[in-house]
Amino acid sequence: MLNETRIKVRFILNGESRNIECMAADTLFDTLRDSLGTMSVKQGCDFGGCGVCSVLLDGRPVYSCLMPTWKVEGSKIETLEGLKGKELMNLDAIQQAFATNFAQQCGYCTPAMILNAKALLERNPNPSVDQIKDALSGVLCRCTGYMPIVEAVMQAAMMRRKKTQV
Amino acid sequence: MRDLELNMVFDPSEVLRPSSFQDAVETLDSSDSKIVAGNTSLYSLARKGRLENIKKLVDISKLGISYIKEAESQTSEEKKILVGAGTTFQEITSSSLINGRPEYAGLKEALNKSPPQIRNVATIGGSICSAVSFYDLPIVLFALGTTLKFFSKKEGEHLITIDSFFQNPALYGKSLLIECQFSSSPNSASSFVKLCRRMSGYAVAMTAARIKLDRTSREIDDIRLVIGAMTKTPQRLNQVEEELRHKEPSIETITRMCEKSADLVHDIIPSVHASTAYKKRVLPILLREAITTAVERATER
Numbered sequence: 515m516l517n518e519t520r521i522k523v524r525f526i527l528n529g530e531s532r533n534i535e536c537m538a539a540d541t542l543f544d545t546l547r548d549s550l551g552t553m554s555v556k557q558g559c560d561f562g563g564c565g566v567c568s569v570l571l572d573g574r575p576v577y578s579c580l581m582p583t584w585k586v587e588g589s590k591i592e593t594l595e596g597l598k599g600k601e602l603m604n605l606d607a608i609q610q611a612f613a614t615n616f617a618q619q620c621g622y623c624t625p626a627m628i629l630n631a632k633a634l635l636e637r638n639p640n641p642s643v644d645q646i647k648d649a650l651s652g653v654l655c656r657c658t659g660y661m662p663i664v665e666a667v668m669q670a671a672m673m674r675r676k677k678t679q680v
Numbered sequence: 681m682r683d684l685e686l687n688m689v690f691d692p693s694e695v696l697r698p699s700s701f702q703d704a705v706e707t708l709d710s711s712d713s714k715i716v717a718g719n720t721s722l723y724s725l726a727r728k729g730r731l732e733n734i735k736k737l738v739d740i741s742k743l744g745i746s747y748i749k750e751a752e753s754q755t756s757e758e759k760k761i762l763v764g765a766g767t768t769f770q771e772i773t774s775s776s777l778i779n780g781r782p783e784y785a786g787l788k789e790a791l792n793k794s795p796p797q798i799r800n801v802a803t804i805g806g807s808i809c810s811a812v813s814f815y816d817l818p819i820v821l822f823a824l825g826t827t828l829k830f831f832s833k834k835e836g837e838h839l840i841t842i843d844s845f846f847q848n849p850a851l852y853g854k855s856l857l858i859e860c861q862f863s864s865s866p867n868s869a870s871s872f873v874k875l876c877r878r879m880s881g882y883a884v885a886m887t888a889a890r891i892k893l894d895r896t897s898r899e900i901d902d903i904r905l906v907i908g909a910m911t912k913t914p915q916r917l918n919q920v921e922e923e924l925r926h927k928e929p930s931i932e933t934i935t936r937m938c939e940k941s942a943d944l945v946h947d948i949i950p951s952v953h954a955s956t957a958y959k960k961r962v963l964p965i966l967l968r969e970a971i972t973t974a975v976e977r978a979t980e981r
Contacts, residue, residue, distance in 0.1 A: 521695060538737055539686060540683075541683070561723070562724070571800070575796050575797045580719055584695050
């Protein structure tokens with residue numbers, strides 16, 4: 515019989531305070547997608563190999579499939595839903611750059627790619643190509659090819675720098 | 681919704697958060713508890729059915745073992761660095777004690793092979809205590825001659841060499857790793873070379889070297905060579921080290937010694953991506969690259 519002992523966890527998800535109950539074995543992936551309906555977080559390998567379940571934990575990317583839910587107590591979680599500009603014509607700079615550069619094809623890895631790019635650009639507004647490749651190295655894309663994605667991040671960085679200068 | 685497939689093979693009932701080393705090791709008395717640090721291998725092991733009897737997860741994040749600092753008593757010759765077992769890869773690579781120092785260049789290379797998602801959570805202690813031959817970081821820590829500080833009920837805090845640990849990791853199953861210590865000395869440098877299908881994936885084969893050159897003669901004063909993903913546990917190449925010690929590190933000498941290495945390692949095991957014969961073939965090549973890189977770095981100092 516499965517154990518039903520519940521653990522109370524509080525965290526901030528995309529700027530909103532959440533109080534939930536989870537089991538000791540629950541992953542953050544299961545909690546986000548099944549309990550909290552953040553559908554941008556995708557299921558992939560469940561082993562930390564493909565990266566499509568990436569979310570930002572206190573501003574840094576982590577694999578949600580490897581993160582126990584109880585471990586995020588008191589933390590800030592960001593998913594693609596938290597990027598400002600949810601409307602079609604009001605996209606975040608990274609989202610705009612991905613669209614302009616055709617940096618998505620099937621789109622399955624795109625939320626994770628965008629979050630990893632965001633984490634990089636928050637810390638390093640002017641990254642080199644190698645730094646972008648390193649930042650995206652934990653997410654697999656099986657259809658676009660990586661160059662349009664790298665170019666999109668370069669463009670997003672430029673757009674964000676220009677915005678800051680204005 | 682619960683992941684029922686996972687819960688069929690992994691169904692812990694509680695999370696314990698000890699606040700002292702003593703409390704932490706008390707939890708290890710029962711066979712149904714498991715320490716979790718960065719959690720990078722927890723669910724992989726669980727899905728393979730290896731944690732079926734685990735009922736208590738022991739969270740050690742409140743033990744104050746996330747730090748990187750220089751030891752207080754230092755000699756001018758040797759600088760010792762202390763790294764708490766709960767320190768993440770990211771915290772180590774961003775430390776000014778590691779960055780730009782040739783003696784730790786191999787350490788940084790190994791840490792940066794992991795993607796950011798792993799670097800942000802994986803801990804130095806977790807990578808050692810997993811005691812597997814195919815993790816990158818322990819290979820370099822082995823080459824650096826790391827000393828491990830454990831805490832056990834019987835002995836309290838005590839130090840052992842990483843060499844002793846890898847001879848029989850199972851001996852330390854009831855102990856808690858709390859700190860890793862490694863030293864650097866002038867004219868020393870390290871390197872790490874990994875052969876893999878995907879950089880952030882597990883290695884097909886890898887080598888790490890730490891070399892200290894004699895200040896005046898520029899001969900190899902001290903050398904440690906370690907191989908990983910080839911034998912069951914990381915292994916030192918004592919005979920190759922002995923052959924190279926007190927020799928001038930010319931490319932001819934290094935190449936000649938490395939070519940012998942494949943015959944000196946008898947227990948190379950195949951993996952899904954490489955046969956024993958293939959690993960024997962690449963060993964001298966990886967080893968030569970690791971040694972020449974470390975020598976170049978030590979020479980530039």
